[in-house]
Amino acid sequence: MIVFALEGNQMDTAPQAARKGRKYDDVLAGAREVFLTQGFDGASVDDIARKAGVSKATLYSYFPDKRLMFLEVIRVECNLQLQGAESKISPQVKLKDALRIAAVTLVDVYTSDFYVRMYRLVVAESERFPELGRQFYETGPLQGRYRMVRYLIEAEERGAIKIEDKLLAADFFAEMCRADMFTKMLLGIAAKPTQAEKDRVINGAVAMFLARYCPENC
Structure with a gap:
C-alpha cells in the first residue's frame, strides 16, 4: 500500500507484509495471543510456535525475527x-x-x-x-x-x-x-x-x- 508523505513531495511506502502461506493465519493468531499475555520481551519463539501449532522452522519461514512478527x-x-x-x-x-x-x-x-x-x-x-x-x-x-x-x-x-x-x-x-x-x-x-x-x-x-x-x- 502506498500513502502520501505530505511533509515533502515524495511517496512513503508502508511496511511490507510478511510472506503469506497456508499456516500464516495460525502463526499470526498464536503470536497475537502470546504477545498480549507475555509482552514483547517475554514472548518466546517456542511459545508462539506451540500456540500456533507449527514448527519453529515453519514460523521462521514467515518471520525471520520476533520484531517483524510483532509488527x-x-x-x-x-x-x-x-x-x-x-x-x-x-x-x-x-x-x-x-x-x-x-x-x-x-x-x-x-x-x-x-x-x-x-x-x-x-x-x-x-x-x-x-x-x-x-x-x-x-x-x-x-x-x-x-x-x-x-x-x-x-x-x-x-x-x-x-x-x-x-x-x-x-x-x-x-x-x-x-x-x-x-x-x-x-x-x-x-x-x-x-x-x-x-x-x-x-x-x-x-x-x-x-x-x-x-x-x-x-
Whole structure:
C-alpha cells in the first residue's frame, strides 16, 4: 500500500507484509495471543510456535525475527479496522457522515483491549528497543493519519471542504477521538467505556471538526 508523505513531495511506502502461506493465519493468531499475555520481551519463539501449532522452522519461514512478527500482528489488526471504515466511505457519502464513520472506527480502536495492551507493550519496550517504537508508529498510527489526509484531499477536490494544513487537521481529529477515554484505560483507572460514553466523544469530535474547518456550508 502506498500513502502520501505530505511533509515533502515524495511517496512513503508502508511496511511490507510478511510472506503469506497456508499456516500464516495460525502463526499470526498464536503470536497475537502470546504477545498480549507475555509482552514483547517475554514472548518466546517456542511459545508462539506451540500456540500456533507449527514448527519453529515453519514460523521462521514467515518471520525471520520476533520484531517483524510483532509488527505484522499490529499491521494486520490496524488494516482490518481502517479497511472496514474505508469500505463504507464513497464519494457519495456526505462529509459529516464520513467523519462519523471515521470517528466510530477511531474510538473503537482506541478503546479496544488489543490497542490499549499493545500500546502499553510498545511504551514499556521502546526505551530498550527504540526502533520498535518507531516502527509501531509507522505501522499503525501513521497509516491512519495518512488515510485521513488522503480523504481530506479527495473531499477538497470535490469541493466539500477546504483545509490548508491537512496533517494538523487529521491529528486534531484523531486526538479528539481519544478524549480522556484512552488515557484512563491506558492507566487502568477506568474500564471500557459504554456505548453512550463513546457516542458522546464521537458526536463531539465530528461537531468540533466541522465547527473549526467547515463552519458555514457543511
